[in-house]
Amino acid sequence: MFADIKTVIVKNRKLLYNIKTGGFAINFKPMTKNYRNFLWLLTILVVASFGVWQWSKKTVSAEDLRFDEQTLTVQAIAKAMPSVVSINVYNDQEIILDTNGQVQKKIVKTYQGAGTGFLISADGLILTNKHVVGVATKTAQYQVVLSSGSKQNAQLIGIDPLNDLAVLRILGNQLPFLEIGSSKMMPLGTTVIAVGNVLGKYPNSVSKGIISGKGRALAAVTDGSSLVEDLDNILQTDANISSGHSGGPLINLKGQVVGVNVATDKAGSAVGFAIPIDDAKPIINSVIKHGRVIRTRLGVRYIALTPQNAIKLEAIRDRGALIIKSEPGLMAIAPNSPAAKAGLTEGDIITEVNGIDVGDENSLSSLVQEYQPGDKLKLRVVRGFQTLFIEVILDEFIAN
Numbered sequence: 001m002f003a004d005i006k007t008v009i010v011k012n013r014k015l016l017y018n019i020k021t022g023g024f025a026i027n028f029k030p031m032t033k034n035y036r037n038f039l040w041l042l043t044i045l046v047v048a049s050f051g052v053w054q055w056s057k058k059t060v061s062a063e064d065l066r067f068d069e070q071t072l073t074v075q076a077i078a079k080a081m082p083s084v085v086s087i088n089v090y091n092d093q094e095i096i097l098d099t100n101g102q103v104q105k106k107i108v109k110t111y112q113g114a115g116t117g118f119l120i121s122a123d124g125l126i127l128t129n130k131h132v133v134g135v136a137t138k139t140a141q142y143q144v145v146l147s148s149g150s151k152q153n154a155q156l157i158g159i160d161p162l163n164d165l166a167v168l169r170i171l172g173n174q175l176p177f178l179e180i181g182s183s184k185m186m187p188l189g190t191t192v193i194a195v196g197n198v199l200g201k202y203p204n205s206v207s208k209g210i211i212s213g214k215g216r217a218l219a220a221v222t223d224g225s226s227l228v229e230d231l232d233n234i235l236q237t238d239a240n241i242s243s244g245h246s247g248g249p250l251i252n253l254k255g256q257v258v259g260v261n262v263a264t265d266k267a268g269s270a271v272g273f274a275i276p277i278d279d280a281k282p283i284i285n286s287v288i289k290h291g292r293v294i295r296t297r298l299g300v301r302y303i304a305l306t307p308q309n310a311i312k313l314e315a316i317r318d319r320g321a322l323i324i325k326s327e328p329g330l331m332a333i334a335p336n337s338p339a340a341k342a343g344l345t346e347g348d349i350i351t352e353v354n355g356i357d358v359g360d361e362n363s364l365s366s367l368v369q370e371y372q373p374g375d376k377l378k379l380r381v382v383r384g385f386q387t388l389f390i391e392v393i394l395d396e397f398i399a400n
Contacts, residue, residue, distance in 0.1 A: 072253040079255030082176040083119040085144045086197040092139035114200030116248030119177040124170040128247030133166045144170050158293030160283050161397050167287050181256025183276035194239040196248030209239030215360030217304040233363035234273045235259045241272030250274040282369045297397035298368050299337020301326050320351040321364035342392040352380035
């Protein structure tokens with residue numbers, strides 16, 4: 001009889017299962033105290049074992065994480081490298097030769113400088129900095145050196161009138177190009193890698209760091225030269241951005257472009273800057289779609305307000321875009337611009353664009369560039385102690 005019975009504990013009772021009949025019968029006789037103590041001990045041992053297992057699992061995960069970041073770094077660099085190019089800039093220069101008393105004029109091609117760029121399409125579009133193409137004259141010539149070492153002459157497609165960006169083109173239809181990521185939702189501490197032609201003679205150089213600041217507005221020395229760039233809505237990184245890095249990609253661990261290397265601040269150590277890729281997307285899209293650089297125009301000069309500069313500027317707000325002359329002799333409002341037609345005036349503070357706050361990570365320029373010429377915007381404007389809502393219709397920025 002007992003060979004046909006199995007005992008299972010259910011709610012402090014013995015549940016008898018008859019193997020032959022397949023039926024259950026409950027023995028209502030309570031379990032002994034010793035048996036209950038045994039079950040408690042067994043439960044504690046199981047829980048403790050699970051805790052030890054989880055702890056050991058976390059220890060292994062931390063080691064895996066360190067290994068994974070190194071692996072991801074190597075993979076991201078390998079993914080990006082074929083699309084990164086070196087750019088050499090030349091210009092025609094007239095020289096005078098005096099040979100045996102005979103004066104002759106001769107045009108020679110002279111080297112102007114070097115920088116970096118990266119392919120953004122399979123048919124040869126290259127994004128770089130405006131200051132890399134530098135001598136954007138009719139006689140300027142651009143030589144692009146691919147990662148394979150092959151060289152091509154490039155055509156200047158357009159220059160961004162509002163940011164330090166330019167687009168070149170080389171011949172090709174199956175060229176490797178970089179995946180465009182997003183910079184808007186990227187948190188501080190994100191690992192990034194700067195790729196470039198360091199010092200103009202060390203191509204395919206990389207440096208690694210993190211995003212250490214966002215929404216910077218400052219004047220910084222561009223690419224180690226004496227040129228000072230007024231920068232707005234800029235990413236700050238401690239990845240080393242040296243001379244020659246300018247125009248190169250700042251990538252994440254997925255190998256996606258999140259910024260365009262642009263400048264360094266010589267007053268500090270490991271303080272580099274990059275234009276957020278989201279601010280470059282309008283010209284990327286316009287060149288791919290229309291074959292030229294199209295920028296939307298509001299028509300104001302402004303300073304991005306911060307708690308620090310608001311006191312100096314005697315502004316009544318410490319956030320927003322203060323419409324003001326940036327330099328003597330310049331106008332705060334461009335004549336016949338959308339801003340002028342809408343009635344904006346110098347001293348106005350624009351605090352919202354279509355309900356989105358103007359601030360550190362949403363500069364006025366970047367918000368306006370999300371729209372197309374002809375689009376209507378509703379601006380929230382502080383004028384003195386009044387708050388106004390002003391509608392403007394954007395037009396296209398036409399460079400002189």
